[in-house]
Amino acid sequence: MLKPEFVQITRQNKIAEDEFYPMIVAMYEQIWQNLLPPQIIPKGLSVKRSGNVITPPDAPVPDCLACGACCAAMLCVGVRPSEDENLSAEEYWDITIEGRENEITVDRYLRRDAETLVCAFLQIETGKPTACKIYERRPRMCHDFDAGSDKCHALRRAYGIEPFLSLDEMSEALGKLDDKPEKSAPEETIREVKFVETETGELQILAYLNNGSTNIIHTFDPQAEVWRQFEFDALTLSEAARLIDSRKNKSE
Numbered sequence: 001m002l003k004p005e006f007v008q009i010t011r012q013n014k015i016a017e018d019e020f021y022p023m024i025v026a027m028y029e030q031i032w033q034n035l036l037p038p039q040i041i042p043k044g045l046s047v048k049r050s051g052n053v054i055t056p057p058d059a060p061v062p063d064c065l066a067c068g069a070c071c072a073a074m075l076c077v078g079v080r081p082s083e084d085e086n087l088s089a090e091e092y093w094d095i096t097i098e099g100r101e102n103e104i105t106v107d108r109y110l111r112r113d114a115e116t117l118v119c120a121f122l123q124i125e126t127g128k129p130t131a132c133k134i135y136e137r138r139p140r141m142c143h144d145f146d147a148g149s150d151k152c153h154a155l156r157r158a159y160g161i162e163p164f165l166s167l168d169e170m171s172e173a174l175g176k177l178d179d180k181p182e183k184s185a186p187e188e189t190i191r192e193v194k195f196v197e198t199e200t201g202e203l204q205i206l207a208y209l210n211n212g213s214t215n216i217i218h219t220f221d222p223q224a225e226v227w228r229q230f231e232f233d234a235l236t237l238s239e240a241a242r243l244i245d246s247r248k249n250k251s252e
C-alpha cells in the first residue's frame, strides 16, 4: 500500500540527506517485498555484458521495450554535474546538507513516481511499449546499464519477466561467482562518501572504506567545484583520485 511519507517526499524538490537516505531504504524494502525472492543478490552483479560471469555469451539480449525492470528497481539514478544541463529542476531531487549559511547539494537523483516508486520517466501505460521518456537525455548511469548483463537478468527474474534458473544453473552460477577474480580487494573500496564543511567554508570529501578506514580524498570550494557523493560509490581510492584529477584537468 502507498505510504503517505513516500507521497510527501516525492513532492519535494530538495530533501535533506538525513531524511532522504532512510526513506530510500524504506522504498527499497517496499519494492522488494512485492518481488520474487532473488535467486542471486543483484548487488555486485555486472551491469555490463562485457563483465558477465553468469550469463552465457550466446544468451539472447532481452528487449527493454517489453521490460523496464531496472528502471523500476534501481532507486537512486544519479545526475552528474556534467549532466545537469540535460534536465530541468522539476525532473530531479536535490539532496542537501543543512546547517550552513548556503545550502549545498550533495547528491542529485532522478525523481520517482509517488505511487509506483518507479523512475518518473518510465512509460508504463497499458498497450504501449515500456519506454524511457527522456531516452536522449537519460543520465550516464542509465547508458551504462546493459540489457543482457548479469544484473539485468537477475532483476528480470525477480520481476517474473524471465524464468528462474534451474538448480543446476544456480549451482553453476554460484560457482562462477566464487571463482570470479576481484578487480581489487573489496575492503579497499569506498563504502560511503560524506561531504563535511571545514571551518573555512570549504568541503572535505571523506571516504569511508570497507576496511573501516576513513580518508580525506579532496577539499574543494563549493562555489568553484561541483561534486556529488554518489560519484564515488564503490570506487577504490586510486580510482577516486583519477576521477578528481580528470575533472581538475578539464577545468584548467
Ligand code: SF4
Pocket: 062, 063, 064, 065, 067, 068, 069, 070, 071, 145, 146, 147, 148, 152, 153, 155, 156
Ligand atoms: S536493461 Fe534489462 S532490466 Fe533494464 S529494461 Fe532492459 S531488459 Fe529490462
Ligand code: SF4
Pocket: 070, 071, 077, 110, 119, 120, 121, 122, 123, 131, 132, 133, 134, 135, 138, 139, 142
Ligand atoms: S531515465 Fe529512462 S532509462 Fe533511466 S531509469 Fe528512468 S526510465 Fe529508465
